[in-house]
Amino acid sequence: MTDDLVISVRGITKRFGARTVVDHFDMDVPKGAIYGFLGPNGSGKTTTIRIMCGLLTADEGDGTCLGYDIRTEPQRIKENVGYMTQRFSLYEDLTIRENLDFVGRMYRMKGRRAAVTEALEELGLADRAGQLAGTLSGGWKQRLALAACMLHKPALLLLDEPTAGVDPKARRDFWDEIRRLSAAGVTVLVSTHYMDEAVQCDHIAYIAYGKKLISGPAQEIPGMIGLHTWRVQGPEIGALEAELRSTPGVGQVARFGAVLHVSGTDAVALEAVAKAGMARGLHRWQKKEAELEEAFIYLMAGATDNFSGNAA
């Protein structure tokens, strides 16, 4: 592996019974990146993350995480990775300090007491350290869980849908923290299905049905899909939206308030639609650069909820 890749895996495959949950998955995560891991529910994101951190063994494929073999050295990986599970996974009947202290002991940390106190102060929970973790609000639980998996100062942070069910303010705070960690040199792999979170990532991988559809630096994703977009403004935009959805050549129509973003992969056909629209003179059509938002809507439209797909 090259030195600047924190995770580098090839052909990872995992089956549960007859169901292939992860199917020949490749991934390269550069050092220091915020790597967004996107995909609908049940697409295999959690399973992939568990394989990366040594909790699951892949049926096929190999690779390294932090330079350790994911098949043979899960113990070394666990020592150097911080993994935040989807569910709140600290002990609700232990206090905040007891939880952090327990985690510190699991990693046999030196200077544990000082690290716990420091973490409590950074969290702003120093005066509530004796409170039971179960009594915290959703946002605080999330921040505490993040502090717990950062306690041993891992070089790689794996976050599995860390902000599910957390209010927008808490999510923003959470992402400020992620960016702060990233600036400090921590590599972050984060799975999400919030678009506004995906746009915060430097790199993106999109997974559906256990297969990777696309991956690359965030700003290159729309270009990789080959998406062309027009911005449309004008009266009775709702009616136009419905009309455009059934127009050939239009891949998708996304509405942002009073504005429509009309996208498609066939530039010529889309342009013809735009010309026709302009000829009617009702709306203002403007060609624009396709952005991540359009790209995600396009990807998600292509892969609907995976549970329905797999049940068939």
Added chain:
Amino acid sequence: MSFSPARFFAVLAKEFVQMRRDRVTFALMIGVPIMQLLIFGFAINTDPRHLPTLVEMADSGPVARAVVSGMQASGYFEVIGTVTSAAEGDRALREGSASFVLVIPPGFERDVARGLSPDLLLSVDASDPTAAAAAVGAMPGIAATAIAETLSGATATAAKSPDPFTVTVHRQYNAEGKTSTNIVPGLLAIILAMTMVMITAVAIVRETEKGTMEALIATPVRPAEVMLGKIIPYVLVGYVQTLVFLLAAKLLFDVPFIGSRLAFFLGFNIYIVVNLALGFLISTLSRSQMQAMQISFFTLLPSILLSGFMFPFAGMPGWAQAIGTAIPATHFLRLTRKVMLKGAEIRDIAPDMAAIAVIMAVIVVAALMRYRQTLD
């Protein structure tokens, strides 16, 4: 606000669907009554027959032989062999390999003929008074029949005394035949089985159910560290329970403790471990704390009914004894009764220890096969 049959049926239907999906609950709803029916209907017999009996035959004349064959024919006694010394007979009673030892004294036949009314000694393991009661009760009748059959003609006239011989019953280990003396030591086996199995199973399943197990095994912690760390506190709980129990047995029920403390300590530790292993196995089979409780309860029933705790083991049919033999409580119960009531030493409880060890090996292998460090 009126009662809507449609809504009521919707709730009803939903409940049935959920009941059917929860396979453990469903299995127990069907399984528990069937199990109880089979056990109470077929396995339990408070009038046990074919109890193992040894004979110390210092005289083998016709009268003595008639008594022995009369005992065998009664169905209560199963003569399994002879012993040559009193010590050998005592040892068999203490170990539990025999329930009765019949001693026919030297010169018995001659004394009967002389009308001296000699004495037959029947030593009884009365640590389980229920099991022995019927057989002891049958003894005078057996003796009378033997007399009637053999003492005809010349000897009959010679032995004119009303009692040609007498049978002295010597109840060992529980001379007063108190039920509490039998029940209390056995109760320890049940109490430990109940709490150790259930607490361990629930404690482990709780981590999985709450989602903390995933975060825990994502740290470098080793499975052995988790298991030992989770189990040792409950071993200490078992120690406290046993201590409280022994004090209460002595102070409240005046149950003696005459055997080797070391033997008890060894047996008790291996029994705690086997129960913890069983709890661990149950935790690997359960998805929720509720299921862990239910399965624990399911394993507890045979421990109470088929171990010889409530009903005499000897009275059960072969298949029920076979199941009972596979239950750790059966062996610990015997061990405890032997040590507390019969004054057993380590060598006397060796067979019970060995049986528990075998059961433990099977449970541990099964548990380890079910348990995986990773989540797959």
